[in-house]
Amino acid sequence: MELFHAHFHRLVRYLDRLSGDPDLAADLAQEAFIKLHERGSLPDRPEAWLITVAMNLFRNVKSTSARRRRLLTAARAEIAVGDPIPTPGQAAEAADERERVRAAIDRLSERERQILLLRAEGYGYRDLAAALNLNEASIGTFLARAKRAFREAYEGRADAPR
Numbered sequence: 001m002e003l004f005h006a007h008f009h010r011l012v013r014y015l016d017r018l019s020g021d022p023d024l025a026a027d028l029a030q031e032a033f034i035k036l037h038e039r040g041s042l043p044d045r046p047e048a049w050l051i052t053v054a055m056n057l058f059r060n061v062k063s064t065s066a067r068r069r070r071l072l073t074a075a076r077a078e079i080a081v082g083d084p085i086p087t088p089g090q091a092a093e094a095a096d097e098r099e100r101v102r103a104a105i106d107r108l109s110e111r112e113r114q115i116l117l118l119r120a121e122g123y124g125y126r127d128l129a130a131a132l133n134l135n136e137a138s139i140g141t142f143l144a145r146a147k148r149a150f151r152e153a154y155e156g157r158a159d160a161p162r
Contacts, residue, residue: 004033007047014121015054018113019062020102028057048130051118055131104154112146119143 008029015025032054036046043049086094105113111132118128128143129136 003036003042003046007050008033010121011050011054014051014117014123015058017117017120018055019058024058024061028054028061031057045127045130047123048127051123051127051131052133055114100154104150107153108146108149111142112149115139115142116146116150 011029011032012022012025015028016022019025019028032050035053036042036050105116108116114132115128118131123131125136125139128134128139134142
C-alpha cells in the first residue's frame with residue numbers, strides 16, 4: 001500500500017505524458033500495480049519494475065489499437081495538476097504550446113521520448129537505466145542527446161530527427 005501511494009501518481013503522470021491520454025495512463029498504471037501484486041514478491045527495484053511493466057503495457061495498447069492521442073482539455077488539466085482555470089487567451093496559448101511540444105515529442109525516437117519523459121517526472125539515472133535496460137554510466141549521454149533532439153524538433157530545424 002505504501003509503494004502504491006508513493007509511486008502511483010508519478011507513474012500516471014509519466015504515462016499521461018507518454019500517451020497523451022489521461023484515462024489510458026491511469027488504467028495502465030493501475031494494471032502495472034495489479035501485476036506487481038500478482039507477482040507475489042517485490043522485485044529488487046520495484047519502481048523500475050513498475051516503469052518497465054507500464055511501458056510494455058503501453059506498447060501493447062499502442063500496437064493493438066489505432067488510438068489517436070488527445071491533448072488535455074482545460075477541465076482535465078485542472079483535475080490532473082490542480083492549476084487554476086486559465087483565461088481564454090491563456091488557454092489558447094497553452095493549447096498551441098502543448099501542440100508544439102507534443103509534435104516535437106512525437107518526432108523523437110521511442111528511447112529519446114521515454115528518457116525525457118521519465119526524467120521530467122523526476123526519475124534518477126539508476127531508475128532510467130533499469131527501466132530502459134541501459135548502462136547507468138551512459139544515461140547522461142543518452143539524456144543529453146534526447147534533449148538536443150527535442151530542442152531541434154521543437155525549434156523546427158530541418159535537421160530534426162525523424
